[in-house]
Amino acid sequence: MFDAMGAAGSADDINAMEIHHWYTKFMKECPSGQLCLHEFKHVLDLHGLTPEANSYVEQVFHTFDMNKDGFIDFLEFIAAINLVIRGKIDQKLKWYFKLYDADGNGCIDKKELLSIFTAIQAINGHTGMSAEEFTSMVFQKIDVNNDGELTLEEFINGVERDEDLMELITKSFDLSNVLKVIQTGRRNSI
Numbered sequence: 001m002f003d004a005m006g007a008a009g010s011a012d013d014i015n016a017m018e019i020h021h022w023y024t025k026f027m028k029e030c031p032s033g034q035l036c037l038h039e040f041k042h043v044l045d046l047h048g049l050t051p052e053a054n055s056y057v058e059q060v061f062h063t064f065d066m067n068k069d070g071f072i073d074f075l076e077f078i079a080a081i082n083l084v085i086r087g088k089i090d091q092k093l094k095w096y097f098k099l100y101d102a103d104g105n106g107c108i109d110k111k112e113l114l115s116i117f118t119a120i121q122a123i124n125g126h127t128g129m130s131a132e133e134f135t136s137m138v139f140q141k142i143d144v145n146n147d148g149e150l151t152l153e154e155f156i157n158g159v160e161r162d163e164d165l166m167e168l169i170t171k172s173f174d175l176s177n178v179l180k181v182i183q184t185g186r187r188n189s190i
Contacts (some may be wrong), residue, residue, distance in 0.1 A: 037058060055119055106152070
């Protein structure tokens with residue numbers, strides 16, 4: 001049931017106490033049981049974002065919204081938490097791929113990767129390299145057939161083969177900070 005995000009498994013992966021904890025948090029922040037994009041941004045205290053950062057937040061939201069109804073319900077929320085907390089690296093890489101593939105055509109092109117990395121830098125602060133350098137480096141290392149697009153297979157195989165790239169992608173796109181915000185309350189109370 002969680003395969004839509006690459007988080008194969010069942011809700012049993014998170015124990016009953018954790019599910020109760022997350023349910024209480026979710027319902028406190030979202031009494032309707034349906035988290036819309038505006039509420040998602042509010043919960044994470046994401047206001048006044050640059051257009052790039054806003055685009056990234058929207059892409060994260062839409063990736064978590066597995067049934068594409070415009071809301072994140074509790075089941076989708078738990079699937080996302082399970083992926084972030086307990087997901088195996090190949091599951092996370094599939095999710096990252098889906099996040100980068102903004103147009104949903106099954107490939108990541110340079111423009112999509114550049115756009116997402118620029119947005120992430122706007123939210124998380126700048127890394128040791130520019131978005132352009134990051135994009136060029138990724139395509140140089142893992143675009144095996146040099147067609148300017150990365151398939152899911154190229155992406156997963158390439159990242160798994162390159163420790164430095166794996167570390168960079170994992171750190172850059174780590175969503176555990178998002179979970180920390182949700183778990184402890186709004187960002188300004190952390």
